Amino acid sequence: MAKGEKAAVLRPLDDRIVVEPQEAEQKTAGGILLPDNAQQKPQSGKVIAAGPGKLSENGQRLAMSVKVGDTVLYGKYSGSDVEVAGKEIKILRESELLAKVTK
Template sequence: MSSKSPITPLHDRVIIKPAPAEEKTAGGIIIPDTAKEKPQRGTVIAAGPGKKDEPVIVKKGDTVLYGKYSGTEIRIDGQDMLILRESDILAIV
């Protein structure tokens, strides 16, 4: 993906590239595709300017944790991304 995102999120929205799902467990057991969990960690690709009195805290390149069913899945340049509100982000790692 290019250094500049082709989409600019508005207000307090953030675009996140989800981390790949785990391939094996800590014990070495390979997880089949049907049993893989949806990732809850990702990297911020772009962030909006924020609301009138609340600037966005996260910035491009931050690794964040977000809720399991948060946001909307979108496809940008052939890659799966997630767009969500900053309030849906639980922590910066």
């Protein structure tokens, strides 16, 4: 980043979540290197920002089930792919998440 340039800060709205996808596998389990066009799109990533939650019909905010730092799984074609400050990210709604990875 150039001197004096500010980093982009994303604040998702409502029940949207910003996810940094994990890197696609470069090798198979047997050690064979995969070309870029043969690599599968990642379907998991780390939550880097989360909105305040969905607004219910009575005007109350519903709590989000994920928070910043969680690892989540999502569908192959879910959300919108966006590039911010040279970094590929994905913006999805909470309802598009399939699971939260727990340890």
